[in-house]
Amino acid sequence: MTPPGAPFFESVYALVREIPRGRVATYGQIAALLGNPRGARAVGWALRALPAGKAARLPWHRVVGRGGRISLGERPAGLEQRRRLRAEGVRFSAGRVDLARHGLWPRRAAR
């Protein structure tokens, strides 16, 4: 669980791995859960550095930016992320993930 030297990265991966299907978490949320409310950027960096092998077994697509924005934008990876989210029933509003419905912990049900 902690092969190379990068405890922070590993902790990020461990948390992302637990995001339920059909739900999403924001970079800031993950950072906060790891004890670094200001470390959203580092979380994004951890995912960027995600090796292809690991990415294959990690729901990286369930991590979005503040407000449900897809940080990867229109880039290939961004389109791929949207495709995967839609595939598991995630709804989008104005190009952003509807956090009221699929956001992880906070937010209450919005049916």
Add this chain to the structure above:
DNA sequence: ATCGTGACGAACG
């Protein structure tokens, strides 16, 4: 220990 790097985010204008 210092520096550059970004799948971030809040504050501005």
Add this chain to the structure above:
DNA sequence: CCGTTCGCCACGA
């Protein structure tokens, strides 16, 4: 709503 600026962070060189 959009683009810019600034702050924050962990990691590798």
